[in-house]
Amino acid sequence: MARWLELPSAPPEGDVLPPDLAVAAGRKTTLQFTVTYLEMTERPNHVAVHPPPRTKVALMRAHTPTLDFYRFLYNGIGEDWNWWYRRSMPDADLAALLEDERIEVFVLYVEGVPAGYFELDRREEPVIDLAYFGLLPQFVGRKLGPYMLYSALEQAWSYEPDRLTVNTNTMDHPRALPLYQKYGFQPYRQEQQTIPDPKLNGIIPG
Template identity: 50%
Template sequence: MASRPFSLTPSALPVAVGPGRLSVIVTYLEMTAPPQDDPVPRPPGDLLLMRALDPTASFYRYLYSTVGEPWLWHERRRMSDQQLAAIVGDHRVEVHVLYAHGTPAGYAEIDRRKRDSVDLAYFGLIPDFIGQKLGPWLLDQSIRMAWTGGTRRLTVNTCTFDHPRALPLYQSLGFTPIRSVVREIDDPRVKGPLPRTAGPHIPIIE
């Protein structure tokens, strides 16, 4: 779907725009130097951040679906297991999983497939763990891992489907917005891969 430049704030745009259609503002951000500030303090509790080496498609789907369903993440749900395995099984794609007391709490996906930049492709917490101050620490750790190995640029994007604190959090940890675009998409809950209960904060229009 074609996109166009947009300069208003995310709150200026309604989400539901017609039968089976949604409008979303996507904001692209970048960081051109590693963070110079001290790391975000580690939250209390039994936490472990571990890379999933050669993650199975089923495990990745669990992470992606559980983290992303409230925010209508749908692109990876449309992929076959073979398509998904080709991405997450690539040694240049890193899936780092946060465990809290032995339970998966969130993950970050770092994509190193481009020559001169690294992309923080996905980042988020499982809903049960939102509000426990894990997000800033996980993001800060992900940023620092992304800068290891040498790169000139770290990128990420967020949109108005994401948690409302996502964009301010990225900016607070050093990302700078470079552009925003508006896209209209088919609602993935209407004849799509998501259940109708997904994204309860976003109305369905039929």
């Protein structure tokens, strides 16, 4: 599960659990993690990946998704993996982002129920970024990830970019990095990052 980790600033400090109380309670006030940046510069030659058998799925682009729907997906998928950045965005800023036609949100439905999504950021073409990718917890482990990633790659390469990028980090699902590499992404850079724990300042429910 990838997250867009070009962090313009740390999460805002909150009043849910001040650092001194967190330390007294034996909790770390920051999170340290390693970000791996990956890329592919040629369209991979993959055999088509299909949904799991006897599973009714649909993959549809959500044109200008509502804030509530987008936050439902983002928050539900990202809570276990500390996706904090867009939780902290003001509604007006997030709405403006989602109204940009170069931000493409594709939602996976399973038996008519939203199961996950991927997001392509085309604002810096000919480079396209797979900015977000993930499944809601109840759909993890049902072999939907490979199908959704294959679909994301097909969609991205239909624009004939020069380069497709993604990043993941050590807070994400442990199978995220191997899956990206299996489908053709190659690591080109790693970096260490530290952020205030978003579960201590109330961005993510603790």
